Amino acid sequence: MWLLRTDQQEDQQKEVHMGDMAADKNSKGKALSAPWTRRVLHAGAVLTGLALLAGAVGAIYGVRAQPRMDGKLAVAGLASKVWVRRDEADVTHISAQSPQDVWRALGFVHAQERGWQLEFNRRLMQGRLSEILGPATLELDQLMRSLDIRGAARRQYQALPPSVQESLQVYSHGIAAFYAKPSQGMAPEFLLLGTKAGEGGASAWDPEDTVGWALMMALDLGGNWGNEFARLNLLQVLSTEQLWQLMPAYPGEQPATAVDLAQFYRQLGVYRNDDAPQKISAPAQQIQSALQQWTGAAVRDMGTNDGLGSNNWVVAGSKTKSGKPLLANDPHLGLSAPAIWYFARLQSPGARAADGSTLSALDVTGATLPGMPFVVLGRTAQVAWGFTNTNPDVQDLYLEQINPADASQYRTPTGWEKFGVREEVFKVKGQSDVKVTLRSTRHGPVVSDAQQQYGKVINTDKYALALRWAALDTDNRTVEAGLKANGAQTVAQLLEAFSGYHSPMQSIVAADVHGAIGFKAAGKVPVRSSANDLRGVAPAPGWDARYDWQGWLSYDQTPQDDGSARGFVATANQRVTEPGYAHFLTQDWSLPYRYQRIEQGLAASNQHDAASMAALQGDVQSLATQALLPVLRSLHSNHALAEQAQQLLAGFEGQMDKARPEPLIFSVWMDELTRGIVIPRIGEQRFAMTYGKRDFRGGLEGILARNDAWWCAPLSCEQQAGEALTRTLSKLQAAYGRDMRQWRWGDAHPALSAHKPFGSVAALAGIFNVSVPSGGDSYTVNVGQYNANPVPADVKAASAKKLLGGRFVSRHAPSLRAIYDLGDLESSRFIYQTGQSGLALSGRYGDMSQEWADGRYRKLQMQPVRWRHVLELQPQKAAKR
Known part of the structure; x- marks a missing residue:
């Protein structure tokens, strides 16, 4: 402070001094006598x-507004004093005499540091952003209410064991205690929006909200209903064969369904007529504000996680210098300011829960999620673990046929049934309340009532689209599994703790000090009938029972590997099932480029250490770029800079380094080529609806390899690629000048951690956003995924030219990096892209960003040498009557 x-x-003082200098200089000039002057x-x-x-x-x-980090504070509900210490790495260590006091103190600290983040996330999942942000967020609110995140969370919370409920209760009480007796000023977001924590709700954070936030993480990571709709959308103008050319199955595999989908949907009469009126709500008719653009993109991309991913790997002692395992993890999530993570150590002896059961002792450190009372990713004294997204197909869209004689009914295998209907009232800042009717079917919520894009494609007078999503089921006990994992001390104990994990399915790698390593896919995956010929690839007729789910894979049936065959296990969202695996998980695996690069690095040595793990996490070699470089190098362009560009590209091998011009040339060329080939075939509107988080890279590779005349027409594929290069060089010259040596990939590709909602407000973005030049692309181990469509709202006009309209800004990258050496766990290290504080006016708000961009780390220790801050939380004395 x-x-x-x-x-x-x-x-x-500098401003005052400059003012004095200006006045001095003016006094030496001629007198200013004009009244207007x-x-x-x-x-x-x-x-x-x-x-x-x-x-x-x-x-x-x-x-x-800064949190109290030293001295003493009284906190209601504590049974005994709690120490809250910050070490040199700014990791927060919480030590108490019981797990209950640890969880309560963690809630207090999360409120101290991330109060606005908690409030925004609470309103987001409850569908209540419009109360403070106005009509711009109404469609997003409607989608959240349609999914009924809050209702599902309430049902799941009630089904949890009493001891788990207690942990969530005391955590939420810790948040409430912070607001009951504030020890610091409100976060600036509350002042700017004229609101306060918990306004309009039961409290600042309810126990059910923790379950709800676990559901939101599942929504972010476990979504593929967007792919199903994208295929349905494209099939209106493409044949089934052409669809699989543009959105091919996993390399080496056939599409999961052999159904002629285009004919299938034409026969059903799914599509709306082009002249049919579209049902558009009021906010969509207004001139879009930056906030509306952000909301629109969030709604459009909900249920889509193409291009998103993570890395983790674990190396056995037989391949390390120390003879003990190494583990590395870098989960790739949407970048935000503040970051999604908050690093903490939680420590206490065991205790009794209120229901008389025994609570295990705690000694765990790593990444917590504000809103949850446990370490999500990290280590205990003897075992470490990391996650990536397995991404099985746990979401299916169903076409629900509406009864033409009674629109309140939909068709089922046994006849017509009534839609479930509920009225939702949305309070909208600056406007009257909005009442909306939301429907559901036996499969789940009708998402076409909330996502307007569906009305542009399907005939909503004949069909509704309902979502079956595993995470909404009442038996979802993901939070319980997370709490149990914090007490594990061996790989076996850890994987047993995650046996009850539900959603989203995660590929877990683990290692312990005894030398054991392992991988396990933990989570629920539906079993589909052998008669289900669509296999979840595209929307299914909801009235046909063969498309209903038949149950779940058991925990012992999900993929696993003990690492004995190769001495390591790595996952990067690639296919994790072995040939001949008996069960269908999905066809929507990520392209295997990141995994192949990790595999190369791990197989290359038997002397790995933490340094080699860090080098691999920082690797920006793009095998996907390498695959298409021969095409780019062979092109002819009449642009004046074409020869110079080809000279540069001749020595380029796909290193997506932020300081080089070649990655910039390649990435812009790839985008221009995609637009030049795909838009004429599917149209501007469908391209805008389906490109987004998808880059169609697999499709483009196939089109160019086949020299596909239909896709490239009316030109040849070579001519299309050459014209794309010409457009690329023209755009780059306009943005950066003629000297190609001064072009930098990092200038167009900064990693932008955007604030919600002020990252979209030009006057405030510079205060609330955190941005740093970055390398990589969607296919490098050190990933830097960008959404090239549409132009982001938070790009300031002054910098739009330099940033090429913001199309290449990295918004999805390693949300943290962590490395654990099981031979010396105190040498563990971590970093993430912003800082521990969620207060934009704090020096700790973005102080990790440059370290993160440079590939540096901070220590993740349980026994640090010294403390930077020491705060004692004391039980608050009861008031005298």
């Missing part, structure tokens, strides 16, 4: 004074 205050005072100078002096006053007020407020 002292450093922050000093820096701000120095900035103010005097008025201008007077107004300028007033504005300068106001600016200085605002700066001083901001500085004072910036200090008051």
